Amino acid sequence: MEEQVSELDLVSLVDRVVTQHGATRDAIIPILCEINRLLGYVPAAVLPEIRRRIQAPQEGMFLADSHLYSAVSFYQLLSMRPIGQHVVRFCESAPCHVVGGRQVVEALQRSLGLKPGETSRDRKWSLLMTSCLGVCSVGPVFLVDDDIHGSVTPEQVPEILARYG
Amino acid sequence: MKVLRSMVLVSVDDASLARGAQEVFHALLDEIDEFGLADQIAVTTIRDVGIHEDTPLVIVYPDAAVYGSVTVADVRTIVEQHLFKGNIVPSLLALMHELPPEVGWMRGRRGALPVQQRIVLERAGIVDPESIEDYILHDGFQALGKAVTQMAPADVIAEVDKSGLQGRGGAGFPTGQKWRFVASAPGSPKYVICNADESEPGTFKDRLILEGDPFSIIEAMALAAYAINAQEGYIYIRGEYPLAYRRIAHAIQQAEAYGLLGDGIFGTDFSFRIHPHAGAGAYICGEETALIESLEGKRGMPRARPPYPTTYGLFGKPTVVNNVETLANVPPIVRNGGAWYRKVSPSKSAGTKVYTILGNVNFTGAIEVPMGITLREVIDIYGKGMKDDRKLKLVQTGGSAGTIVPASLQDVPLDFEAFRNAGVSLGSGALLICDERTCVVDLAMSILRFFRNECCGKCTPCRIGTLRLYELMTRISEGEASLTDLDLMLRVSEAMSEVSNCGLGQTASTALRDFIKYFRPEIESHIVEHLCPAGVCPALHRAAEPIPAA
Numbered sequence: 001m002e003e004q005v006s007e008l009d010l011v012s013l014v015d016r017v018v019t020q021h022g023a024t025r026d027a028i029i030p031i032l033c034e035i036n037r038l039l040g041y042v043p044a045a046v047l048p049e050i051r052r053r054i055q056a057p058q059e060g061m062f063l064a065d066s067h068l069y070s071a072v073s074f075y076q077l078l079s080m081r082p083i084g085q086h087v088v089r090f091c092e093s094a095p096c097h098v099v100g101g102r103q104v105v106e107a108l109q110r111s112l113g114l115k116p117g118e119t120s121r122d123r124k125w126s127l128l129m130t131s132c133l134g135v136c137s138v139g140p141v142f143l144v145d146d147d148i149h150g151s152v153t154p155e156q157v158p159e160i161l162a163r164y165g
Numbered sequence: 166m167k168v169l170r171s172m173v174l175v176s177v178d179d180a181s182l183a184r185g186a187q188e189v190f191h192a193l194l195d196e197i198d199e200f201g202l203a204d205q206i207a208v209t210t211i212r213d214v215g216i217h218e219d220t221p222l223v224i225v226y227p228d229a230a231v232y233g234s235v236t237v238a239d240v241r242t243i244v245e246q247h248l249f250k251g252n253i254v255p256s257l258l259a260l261m262h263e264l265p266p267e268v269g270w271m272r273g274r275r276g277a278l279p280v281q282q283r284i285v286l287e288r289a290g291i292v293d294p295e296s297i298e299d300y301i302l303h304d305g306f307q308a309l310g311k312a313v314t315q316m317a318p319a320d321v322i323a324e325v326d327k328s329g330l331q332g333r334g335g336a337g338f339p340t341g342q343k344w345r346f347v348a349s350a351p352g353s354p355k356y357v358i359c360n361a362d363e364s365e366p367g368t369f370k371d372r373l374i375l376e377g378d379p380f381s382i383i384e385a386m387a388l389a390a391y392a393i394n395a396q397e398g399y400i401y402i403r404g405e406y407p408l409a410y411r412r413i414a415h416a417i418q419q420a421e422a423y424g425l426l427g428d429g430i431f432g433t434d435f436s437f438r439i440h441p442h443a444g445a446g447a448y449i450c451g452e453e454t455a456l457i458e459s460l461e462g463k464r465g466m467p468r469a470r471p472p473y474p475t476t477y478g479l480f481g482k483p484t485v486v487n488n489v490e491t492l493a494n495v496p497p498i499v500r501n502g503g504a505w506y507r508k509v510s511p512s513k514s515a516g517t518k519v520y521t522i523l524g525n526v527n528f529t530g531a532i533e534v535p536m537g538i539t540l541r542e543v544i545d546i547y548g549k550g551m552k553d554d555r556k557l558k559l560v561q562t563g564g565s566a567g568t569i570v571p572a573s574l575q576d577v578p579l580d581f582e583a584f585r586n587a588g589v590s591l592g593s594g595a596l597l598i599c600d601e602r603t604c605v606v607d608l609a610m611s612i613l614r615f616f617r618n619e620c621c622g623k624c625t626p627c628r629i630g631t632l633r634l635y636e637l638m639t640r641i642s643e644g645e646a647s648l649t650d651l652d653l654m655l656r657v658s659e660a661m662s663e664v665s666n667c668g669l670g671q672t673a674s675t676a677l678r679d680f681i682k683y684f685r686p687e688i689e690s691h692i693v694e695h696l697c698p699a700g701v702c703p704a705l706h707r708a709a710e711p712i713p714a715a
Contacts, residue, residue, distance in 0.1 A: 025480075026399070028462030029445050033404065067463070074464040074621075076446030077404045093366035094565055095523045097611040098599050131448055131615060132366035132565075133405050136521060136595075137529040138179050146407065150179055 014049040041079040084126035093132035096139035107154035170205040181221035196244040219259040233259030285493035289377025300380040308499035321392040327503030329515030334488030346475040350483035357398035365564030367595030370519035371489035375409035379416035385492035448619035453486040467667035510535040514580035524598040540575040555600035563592020566672035569679035604701035616673035627670025630661040644695040
């Protein structure tokens with residue numbers, strides 16, 4: 001889906017998102033997040049468009065594309081390339097680890113045929129590792145898109161993934 | 166307009182949902198409709214009910230009757246007897262828990278929920294987090310009204326000072342003192358930031374407050390703003406908490422609509438606005454200067470300090486940065502006075518603390534108890550004992566950056582002072598309880614991998630140190646390390662804690678040092694005998710009997 005966004009669409013998209021969040025410094029991360037949410041990733045082509053709209057030398061604010069690039073590449077919820085239609089994010093932090101996380105992540109890798117960080121050839125699935133998601137009382141935990149799955153056993157993994165068929 | 170006579174809350178935490186809370190909720194709606202009570206009774210769902218065996222719970226207000234475990238078959242009786250006829254049904258009430266004598270001084274929460282003392286989570290789970298009216302009915306905005314109409318800004322700071330409130334984000338810095346620094350710092354405008362970038366593994370206390378009682382944070386930020394003379398505030402919520410963000414954004418809108426945020430609050434000339442701000446996924450942004458950098462649209466890399474945010478914060482202006490739980494303590498302190506707050510806890514540290522209990526115990530979840538309770542009490546009373554009656558091996562306190570407490574130290578009281586004296590950090594309040602099946606090498610690897618991933622890369626000791634420590638620990642788990650590697654790790658660890666720029670690098674190897682201190686024989690057996698006593702490390706042999714802690 002991502003490839004079909006034309007350059008013209010990108011310009012109007014950036015227009016809309018910048019208008020919505022405001023052309024200020026503190027809006028930069030929210031703008032990038034919104035674009036990531038809408039497109040599934042932040043294409044490099046939007047960075048100069050954002051920069052043009054937020055640049056305000058009269059207020060002492062100078063932005064470079066590299067500044068935006070450094071921000072996009074830093075945060076875990078922002079992606080610089082297209083990822084799968086469904087994204088599995090497995091919590092690999094200690095609280096999920098001590099209650100059987102290893103077995104669950106192995107089951108996820110088996111079911112999806114993916115290693116951590118990979119996206120399937122058909123772009124249907126991505127398997128990403130994440131740090132603590134703050135739902136530790138029901139570990140092990142993974143997200144599929146925005147859905148939280150907690151207290152997961154390895155046996156439940158294929159059935160949970162099948163729901164996203 | 167409909168006049169609500171009663172409010173019914175249904176618990177929908179994970180345990181409740183697994184036992185049919187959804188069906189109970191719909192059955193309640195149907196029965197209430199059948200009895201023609203739909204105009205008089207509101208039914209809503211709550212997520213946090215503390216730790217309770219009798220889920221799902223149905224709580225009826227104003228009577229504060231707590232029913233549990235409620236099944237669909239019980240719903241008709243509750244609706245007919247209690248809601249329609251007004252008689253509480255004793256046979257369906259949840260069990261009241263008997264308290265052992267050593268914690269008898271704790272006051273019970275309203276109703277029959279397990280005994281805790283709740284200040285910051287007082288309303289979480291019993292009010293509708295999307296209704297400002299409900300918040301106001303439960304003492305909401307009284308503190309702000311009192312402050313802006315009857316108190317000078319300096320009085321508010323003095324009251325917080327008197328309470329002895331210490332920051333709940335991990336460092337335990339006195340809150341009143343921080344506010345006074347900013348109030349007296351030159352420069353304007355000044356800013357209030359609520360640090361809701363709760364990312365410490367095992368910690369979700371702030372999420373419960375934000376989701377369960379968002380207005381309390383709005384009120385607290387307004388109080389802080391009044392105290393330090395700020396007109397603008399930001400609440401930085403981690404990107405992984407979408408519900409908390411929605412609740413806070415909604416709460417801000419409602420408060421603005423009621424004139425409790427904006428211009429001329431309570432008819433005075435005090436004005437204050439709050440901007441909700443979502444993070445984009447980075448543990449390091451919980452560090453206050455990294456958070457400020459991130460708010461300014463940059464990589465979340467900590468600044469060199471000094472200058473501290475109290476003098477050079479957001480956009481270079483004096484800024485108060487407070488953790489969510491810290492702020493949640495402020496309205497009750499202003500409302501009831503600092504002296505009241507001091508009396509809550511018998512220990513030297515003031516007030517209550519929210520802990521998250523995790524790992525190999527029978528019940529996991531959040532509790533709020535006075536400072537000074539011991540780990541043994543937490544495990545036995547609130548955790549309901551170790552899972553499958555296994556032996557306690559260790560507890561990690563304060564998240565991944567926290568310390569390791571071996572089973573032999575479980576009677577040290579949990580407060581800032583006693584913990585510091587025992588060389589233990591209370592940190593964020595996460596208590597990860599591990600039984601004898603846990604392998605310390607495997608756990609250390611998981612913790613070090615976390616820091617390798619989350620290191621921001623700005624300073625060299627942390628960037629290289631976190632990577633090397635993870636590699637060395639991986640080698641130990643694969644039986645490829647030598648004994649000198651342990652000393653190398655300790656040297657790297659020492660360098661990191663001495664010269665790293667921020668708390669991440671300084672604390673990344675805290676757990677590692679404790680593992681080597683308390684569990685050296687177990688680690689050495691991986692290296693020398695290629696034997697994993699707990700039988701966890703896949704590349705190594707397994708032992709028949711676990712090696713006890715030193």
